[in-house]
Amino acid sequence: MPSQDEATRVPVDDFVRDELYPGYKQPFGGQPFVAGPVRPFSRADNARYWLRDSLHFSEGMVPASIATLDDAQTWGAQLGAEIVGVPPTRGSVNRLAGTHVYIGTIDVDTEWQVQARAARFGQYVTPILRDFDSYWAMRAGELQAAYDHLDNLDLSAMDPATVWTSLKDAYAFHRRAWFIHFEVMYVLTANYLAFYALAEEIGLAGSAVSGFLAGQQTFYSKTDEELWRLAGRARELEVTGPLLHASPDSMRAQISALPHGAGWLDEFDAFLEVYGQRTEETCRIDTPSWIEDPSAPLYAIGAFLSKPTGFDFFAARQQAIAVRDEQIEAARRSVNGADLARFNEALASNQAANFAWWNEEHNYLIDRRAAIPVRRATLELGARLAADGRIERPEDMFFLFKEELYGLMEGGLTAAGATWKDLAAMIPDRRAYFEDWKRRGPELPTMLGTIPDTVPDPIMIEVFGLSGRFLEALRGGADRGGIAEIRGFPAAKGVVEGVARVITTVADIHLVQPGDVLVCGGTTTEWTPVFGIIAACVCDTGGSLTHAAIVSREYGIPCVVGTALATQTIKTGDRVRVDGRAGTVQILTSGQ
Amino acid sequence: MILDLGDIRAADAPRVGPKMARLGELAAAGWRIPDGYAVTADALADWLPAPARAELDGLLGALIPAQAAADPGALAGVSARARELVEGQPLPAALAEAVAAAHERLERRARAAVADAAAGDARAGAGGDAALRVAVRSSAVSEDGAGASFAGQYETYLGVSGIADVLDHIRKCWASGYSAHALEYRRRLGRGGAGARPHALDLAVGVLELVDVRSAGVAFTLDPVTGDRNTLVVEANWGYGESVVSGQVSPDHWTVDRATGDIVTRRTGDKRVWSVFSPAAGRVVLEPAAADRAARACLTDDEVRHLARQATRIEAAEGGAPQDVEWAIARGLPFPDSVFILQHRPETTWTAGPQDAGDAEPAAGFDPVRYALRNVFRVPGA
Numbered sequence: 001m002p003s004q005d006e007a008t009r010v011p012v013d014d015f016v017r018d019e020l021y022p023g024y025k026q027p028f029g030g031q032p033f034v035a036g037p038v039r040p041f042s043r044a045d046n047a048r049y050w051l052r053d054s055l056h057f058s059e060g061m062v063p064a065s066i067a068t069l070d071d072a073q074t075w076g077a078q079l080g081a082e083i084v085g086v087p088p089t090r091g092s093v094n095r096l097a098g099t100h101v102y103i104g105t106i107d108v109d110t111e112w113q114v115q116a117r118a119a120r121f122g123q124y125v126t127p128i129l130r131d132f133d134s135y136w137a138m139r140a141g142e143l144q145a146a147y148d149h150l151d152n153l154d155l156s157a158m159d160p161a162t163v164w165t166s167l168k169d170a171y172a173f174h175r176r177a178w179f180i181h182f183e184v185m186y187v188l189t190a191n192y193l194a195f196y197a198l199a200e201e202i203g204l205a206g207s208a209v210s211g212f213l214a215g216q217q218t219f220y221s222k223t224d225e226e227l228w229r230l231a232g233r234a235r236e237l238e239v240t241g242p243l244l245h246a247s248p249d250s251m252r253a254q255i256s257a258l259p260h261g262a263g264w265l266d267e268f269d270a271f272l273e274v275y276g277q278r279t280e281e282t283c284r285i286d287t288p289s290w291i292e293d294p295s296a297p298l299y300a301i302g303a304f305l306s307k308p309t310g311f312d313f314f315a316a317r318q319q320a321i322a323v324r325d326e327q328i329e330a331a332r333r334s335v336n337g338a339d340l341a342r343f344n345e346a347l348a349s350n351q352a353a354n355f356a357w358w359n360e361e362h363n364y365l366i367d368r369r370a371a372i373p374v375r376r377a378t379l380e381l382g383a384r385l386a387a388d389g390r391i392e393r394p395e396d397m398f399f400l401f402k403e404e405l406y407g408l409m410e411g412g413l414t415a416a417g418a419t420w421k422d423l424a425a426m427i428p429d430r431r432a433y434f435e436d437w438k439r440r441g442p443e444l445p446t447m448l449g450t451i452p453d454t455v456p457d458p459i460m461i462e463v464f465g466l467s468g469r470f471l472e473a474l475r476g477g478a479d480r481g482g483i484a485e486i487r488g489f490p491a492a493k494g495v496v497e498g499v500a501r502v503i504t505t506v507a508d509i510h511l512v513q514p515g516d517v518l519v520c521g522g523t524t525t526e527w528t529p530v531f532g533i534i535a536a537c538v539c540d541t542g543g544s545l546t547h548a549a550i551v552s553r554e555y556g557i558p559c560v561v562g563t564a565l566a567t568q569t570i571k572t573g574d575r576v577r578v579d580g581r582a583g584t585v586q587i588l589t590s591g592q
Numbered sequence: 593m594i595l596d597l598g599d600i601r602a603a604d605a606p607r608v609g610p611k612m613a614r615l616g617e618l619a620a621a622g623w624r625i626p627d628g629y630a631v632t633a634d635a636l637a638d639w640l641p642a643p644a645r646a647e648l649d650g651l652l653g654a655l656i657p658a659q660a661a662a663d664p665g666a667l668a669g670v671s672a673r674a675r676e677l678v679e680g681q682p683l684p685a686a687l688a689e690a691v692a693a694a695h696e697r698l699e700r701r702a703r704a705a706v707a708d709a710a711a712g713d714a715r716a717g718a719g720g721d722a723a724l725r726v727a728v729r730s731s732a733v734s735e736d737g738a739g740a741s742f743a744g745q746y747e748t749y750l751g752v753s754g755i756a757d758v759l760d761h762i763r764k765c766w767a768s769g770y771s772a773h774a775l776e777y778r779r780r781l782g783r784g785g786a787g788a789r790p791h792a793l794d795l796a797v798g799v800l801e802l803v804d805v806r807s808a809g810v811a812f813t814l815d816p817v818t819g820d821r822n823t824l825v826v827e828a829n830w831g832y833g834e835s836v837v838s839g840q841v842s843p844d845h846w847t848v849d850r851a852t853g854d855i856v857t858r859r860t861g862d863k864r865v866w867s868v869f870s871p872a873a874g875r876v877v878l879e880p881a882a883a884d885r886a887a888r889a890c891l892t893d894d895e896v897r898h899l900a901r902q903a904t905r906i907e908a909a910e911g912g913a914p915q916d917v918e919w920a921i922a923r924g925l926p927f928p929d930s931v932f933i934l935q936h937r938p939e940t941t942w943t944a945g946p947q948d949a950g951d952a953e954p955a956a957g958f959d960p961v962r963y964a965l966r967n968v969f970r971v972p973g974a
Contacts, residue, residue: 086969087965087969087971088969088970111972114969114971114972115971115972115973118965118969118971118974121961121964121965122961122962122965125960125961125964126961129960190960190961190964190968191960191964193963193964193968194958194959194960194961194962194963194964194967194968195958195960195963196968197963197964197966197967197968198958198963198967200967201967328912329908329912332911332912333821333822333850333912334821336819336821336914340911340912340913341913341957342957342958343912343958344911344912344913345957345958346958346960346963349958349960458968458969
């Protein structure tokens with residue numbers, strides 16, 4: 001390639017314009033999206049429904065995380081829905097209430113578009129489902145290759161310009177990872193929902209289908225097994241004291257002071273090496289990975305240690321598998337002939353391309369990991385900028401928007417004309433704004449805008465739990481004084497009475513005590529360890545496919561999801577009765 | 593051209609027929625079944641010498657597709673000539689040698705098994721110097737043919753021993769494909785002509801050790817009368833199961849509760865005949881049974897419960913499709929080692945299902961795209 005001096009240049013100067021056509025200037029920010037970017041609420045949004053996504057984002061988003069949010073639930077979902085050709089939905093779109101994320105869907109509203117999408121949907125989905133193993137291996141391989149590159153970059157040895165280049169690579173990868181996420185998700189959800197529909201058609205309960213698909217080993221179930229094993233090693237090496245009683249800050253020091261403490265910590269660090277590339281929430285640049293801050297896995301080990309000694313993690317899993325197989329056999333016995341053949345085909349198709357499995361498995365490659373390279377490069381660049389006096393400390397980078405950072409790094413000015421100095425001055429206010437909204441998070445309504453009778457998007461129904469009953473509960477939710485029974489989706493069977501513990505963010509998970517009935521907005525992978533100690537789980541959101549439903553079945557505890565109102569109706573200390581088969585939660589006595 | 597049973601898997605069904613393929617799968621899964629081998633359909637496809645084929649085509653081609661086939665006399669005449677012709681043809685030397693080698697391997701394995709188990713005369717003919725007794729079974733390969741096989745159009749010979757006898761009966765199996773009712777069956781299916789090759793049959797032959805049987809019969813994983821899947825049924829007689837399968841006898845009958853595994857009802861049949869190996873005939877034959885045996889139950893309760901449980905395990909391995917399972921209990925072996933599975937197949941009376949009958953919707957399989965578009969996304973017209 002010739003150097004710039006030698007290159008022949010044909011100047012564009014004659015063609016430079018402010019307007020695309022006389023009288024038309026392109027609006028800023030409308031281009032990279034299929035349907036619409038992350039925005040604050042506007043009055044027009046009153047006409048649609050917006051669901052608070054505390055499932056994925058419980059504490060709010062710093063400015064830098066808004067770009068990664070928009071790669072994920074906005075751009076990724078919209079592109080995925082578009083490419084797969086999901087007939088009724090063009091994916092999801094996000095609004096922010098303060099710093100908190102609400103999700104809405106974009107319905108396909110013309111008959112022609114529905115038909116056109118339906119026509120190409122099968123062309124995209126069929127070959128993937130025919131050999132999902134190979135397909136997922138290809139996608140997972142691509143993601144893993146990117147991590148092998150990005151995780152091994154020696155950022156500290158790079159000059160600042162190369163760190164910036166690495167950050168841009170990390171951003172590009174992040175966006176790609178989220179397209180893969182939604183492409184695969186839509187394909188697998190279709191397979192799952194098709195099985196659900198078939199089950200209903202042949203006289204089985206569609207809600208039983210996710211139970212048929214339980215029990216396949218995932219990266220996260222392996223993580224749990226490793227944590228369980230480390231708990232056992234902690235007993236053998238006599239380091240349980242600090243794990244059960246020390247505060248997270250001093251735990252490591254206290255363990256290492258014990259006779260076998262260093263040996264146990266070596267094993268723990270080897271565990272982190274394999275399983276530690278994960279953060280506590282999706283898309284959040286401001287949350288550390290387990291490798292940076294291992295208090296979450298240490299807490300999980302402590303939780304396992306506080307389980308009654310009779311509890312056997314592996315036996316519980318085996319039992320869950322036996323229950324699944326029994327449910328499958330019972331279903332088979334209730335259908336005959338061609339129906340049975342179709343049932344077996346649908347089961348085989350879903351065992352081979354299993355949404356319930358993937359819904360857990362993909363997190364370690366995408367949701368909990370894709371933002372870590374962005375975080376690493378952001379903090380490294382922040383360290384250089386702090387050394388230059390541009391910002392005070394590396395973490396200040398979390399309070400810059402990606403567009404601002406691009407403007408400053410590439411041309412010294414943001415699009416709005418602000419300099420480093422202008423932005424540095426704004427950071428304290430932005431930080432205070434984030435902290436203020438973080439505090440207000442638990443008070444935010446579950447739904448904003450117009451609560452519909454039904455939603456057409458089956459993914460919102462099964463993953464987020466927007467069933468007709470859920471919506472009805474929300475509409476009637478204003479007066480909660482007399483509520484003694486809450487109804488939801490029966491996610492995992494069993495009946496339990498216990499004391500409620502209302503938890504609104506995963507950061508408070510250490511407050512949960514063995515035997516508590518966990519009441520929360522919704523759970524994600526990060527909540528999994530707590531399922532080893534709780535007696536039952538109750539969630540505001542969720543359907544047959546949500547994390548809490550899947551994990552409760554594996555741990556053999558009752559679970560009711562999609563209650564809409566549990567966290568607002570039940571108070572910590574209330575005595576409650578959870579019936580996971582009926583999908584009800586009764587408040588027996590108030591804790592006050 | 594020959595597959596030992598231990599090497600047969602489900603994927604071999606197009607070569608050995610679904611019956612033998614299922615047995616291969618059972619053997620691979622560790623079930624106790626008689627050892628044996630299969631002569632594949634492709635090995636047999638062109639075994640007839642060209643002049644015989646031409647002659648057969650002439651005979652059958654004129655008859656089978658014709659409307660005139662309603663004349664049973666003509667059909668019987670053609671059948672008799674065809675069978676005689678086929679049974680008179682020598683097997684090609686290469687095929688005969690391969691069968692002889694496979695048969696020798698089978699005899700060697702049987703001797704070793706007897707020595708291992710020190711089980712004496714558990715398997716008839718395996719002990720001492722006597723030649724191994726085997727069953728020579730037709731195993732139809734194509735779907736229509738498999739239906740024909742189940743419908744009893746092809747024959748099975750029990751108690752054959754010695755390689756010469758085995759080769760002879762492989763030809764007899766083939767010849768049974770031209771029996772009068774087999775020809776009539778083909779004609780009714782409209783498959784009579786088989787294109788330009790009316791003589792062609794899609795047939796493999798299985799050669800399996802003949803277990804020295806005390807009692808035998810069938811286990812159903814649903815009640816074949818009511819279709820109730822909570823009920824398992826075991827039917828049995830003394831001796832070989834042929835008396836039960838062919839309906840020559842009113843067998844002993846048990847019903848077993850699927851959930852508890854308990855015997856719910858028992859009825860001792862009127863078992864006036866039984867299938868037994870006749871040294872004089874060198875075959876398994878149907879003989880009158882002694883009165884005291886006829887009225888005595890031929891299985892213990894433990895055996896009934898065990899058979900019911902085994903049948904549900906086979907059903908589970910078959911994706912939950914109701915099965916009927918043919919089994920036999922060998923003499924001289926301790927229970928439950930004495931229980932052999934002989935074959936199993938989907939139960940067809942109820943699985944064809946009254947709920948499907950007359951339904952406008954064809955019994956299509958599960959197509960996730962079709963279900964997603966029609967039932968989930970509710971795309972109009974999908």
